[in-house]
Amino acid sequence: MEAENRRVTVIREFPEIFAPVRQSSSKGFSANEVKKRRFTVIRDFPENCGPLKSSSSNGVSGMHHSTPGFDPTPLKITKVHSRNLVETSANRNIRVNPLIVKKPQKLKGKVQEMKYSGQTISRERAKVTEIITLFRDKCKEISRSGRGIRRVDTTALSELKKEGKIWNQSPSMLGSVPGVNVGDKFHYRIELHLVGLHKHFERGIDTMEYGGTRIATCIVASERHLDKMNDPNTLVYIGEGGVLRRHEIGVPPDQELKGGNRALWMNMNEEKAVRVVRGLALNSGQKILYVYDGLYEVKGCKQKKGVMGNMIFEFQMVRCTGQPQVPWEKCRRYQF
Template sequence: MEGGSSHNFVPPSAGIDKSRVLDVRPLRSLMPVFPATSQAPSFPGMPPFGHTPNGFPPFYPFNVPLSQASPDLNSEMRTPSGPMPAPIRSYRAPAPSGSDDFPEDSNGEGFFDPHVGSSASRKKTSKASSSRKKTKKNGDGGLVTNNGSGVTFVPVMSSFQIEDGNRELVNYVLMNFDALRRRICQIEENKETKTGLIKRADLKAGNILMSKKVRTNMRRRIGVVPGVEIGDIFFFRMEMCAVGLHAPSMAGIDYMTGKGDGEKDPVALSIVSSGGYDDEAEDSDVLIYSGQGGNSNNKDKEKEVADQKLERGNLALQRNLHHGNEVRVIRGMKEDVNSIAKIYVYDGLYKVHESWTERGKAGCNIFKYKLLRVPGQPPAFAVWQTLRKWKDGFSSRAGLVLQDLTSGTEPVPVSLVNEVDSEKGLASFTYFPTLKYTKSFSLMPPSFGCNCRSACQPGDMNCSCIQKNGGDFPYTSNGILVSRKQLLHECSPTCPCTPNCKNRVSQTGVKLRLEVFKTKDRGWGLRSWDSIRAGAFICEYAGEVIDEAKLKQKEGGGENDEYIFDTGRDYESFKWSYEPGLLEESPHDVNEDYNIPYRLIISAKNVGNVGRFINHSCSPNVFWQPVVYEHNNQSFVHIAFYAIRHIPPMTELTYDYGTSSNEAGSNSGPNRKNKCLCGSSKCRGYFG
């Protein structure tokens, strides 16, 4: 990660102030019993390798009958009573009343440790694909199947890929989850204007995808999860469930049991520290983690204060201390934009160093665990801590060249940073936040604005701007783009709606705290101090609009204009929007093929904004979307950039530059190609 430190200093144990411990007593003696038998049964309840109770999908908490697996968007989630059907024993929050102990048979009885091998024999079975009838490929490599009862989405992942994933599959699952979540959110917000209620789109999306097995890393394991990288961010707990990082959707301790010497032996797999308990989480390499259970916070006045017990997750963490097993740590933090929401950051592997009990604020005894980060891992939470200091003004940015290269043009300053060499400036250009037309073009005819007097409301079919967008409001209430569109229509100056109308997202300038930074081998690049949600607007590509004759003149004259954006280039196709079949919608409702009325060529060499610094990648994290709105009595097309997936802070932003539609093999003159240095596993070797 650019700009991050590679050092991991772990403070000694003496750095913990034990004077605050009021009542310290040792935990009971635990004889280490580590499961090592290869005859242990495989995990029950983990299809396609095990079995779930009849009529239930394979994932908690979505233990609704399969007949209800695709939720009715007009109703709340329904959870029948009875034992939990999933192979999970994961606790930190107190158990619901009347269900303090789950049956032993509901828990997995084996786990995989990459250091010692599996304690359970793995059943590797898969059904033949010949049973799929009337299938066709969709744009993302998945399959859309007509089984006689409607359209059903079938993922491209095989049984083994669901069990063990990789980076590509993790991104695939996360993109499908958030695409579906955004669409459900859009549907619910359309209803909100009538009912005043909005439902949990993340839970509904998770329910649908889990029942369709659009997930990966179902095989429970200690340590590293294939395809999940340190520093990855998640905006919903269900995302971590879907990729196998942390199985429970609510509880903070994820653990499982194995069989050893005839008795169950719990092992902790991962923990989430998100501020709900009295954790001490300010140190980037040390975490003081509070146990689960009891009634330590005294929020429920009807319940008596109760000590925590050495069971479940607490016992599992204690076992990790004796066995030396690693535990995955996810840290939850408040989102900068929305203080109520949380961002979850995967901070890597930790080991339980010591444990004790102390008297909590409510007067009960609680368990405490000191976890130390395993050395040599890339920084994750440490980067967030550094950024917080920069944002609060407590620390100056190393390598800072310029505080704001926009000179106040953008709502948020954009800094210029060089930590690579001694270069202290950029090639001269004029900063301009939007497109600049220097001559008349054959543009779209002017369009009349909407009649919304305050702000355009989702579901208002009297709004002409919503009608132009196919009847749906293109953004969620927090300004996130729902789907790629052939041509996205935003409100314009002729619309009487207020300037803060949610249908003016790309016109309001940069909102993220961006910085232009010097890369090691690709010149200047762009990244953000803020985390970026999938579908969030980043910036537009600003510059001078030129015609084809001017472009050919530049190329024919040998002018090196590296800042050309051309909608006439060939771009790699990809699927980003939701799969309509998951919601029983027609596939024709979502069309991601751009329909731009004229070829748009933009040069940002002399005039431009931060968009000119976004580098090329064959595996980008940003995509461009044509947006049209009216100004000066004409409708103009703009190019706006949105995040393909969640982007952690200080990650370089990249998009696909495309290739010239001319002969691909030419490397000189107007047909020349630029050598690609993106380093992606899918790198095609050239661009432009």
């Protein structure tokens, strides 16, 4: 019988700050009596457990099981009796309100960390890494399926949305994006969208509402276009628009100071930094590697005639100081 029904009774006294005592009679109790609020905990052990050993005669923290492989974790409350919680000098039983344990609040200014692939990283970084890995695995799955799909990236995005694994939740924001590091590499423009760097799949300038107007949050420069990207600390970005439509020939239309161009111009007036992603043409231009280059300041803007004969806007941009340097030579040797 003793082997079939083994129980451990634990009595714990809680401080005065916990749930108030509701008296069942009009008689009062002393402060010392009210402070003694006890919870009785009973835990049943399975029949195949061996005898319990205790390193302390007063507490349960020293108890462990003699069975090999047993994990000596702290006892968990399995049953809480609502009677015999407070014992008075008159041996009267008083009921108390249930104990409510609140979840610990996140500390402001503190970065919560977690383990990911054996490394300690922030939760934001783990989230970025997880969603990129999920997306690339789906792209590989579609590529190897033999379905003959031309746009693997857009198909992967659509299928992951249908499966409920990803959704559009990245808000527009100025400055750095939590979890994204300078030098991060991306295989597709959609990946920029997934992590919150740049929400557009094709447009080069991303914008947001700010003070009753629009300013730029991120730009994607590319070696396939006319952007000047030879210097690692400066950039000449050509504005958007001013291109011919399909099957059109002749001189492209002039670029206008509206849309993304005006938003980027407002960054210069408002002195707001903008995120910059550089697109490197690899494998003889067949593949574009997108590298996050950090924050830039818009130092100037001028209108001039471009190589195609139309008027374009050139934005002179300077990289903000204090950021890690990107190993561009190593990036150009990157293998997809």
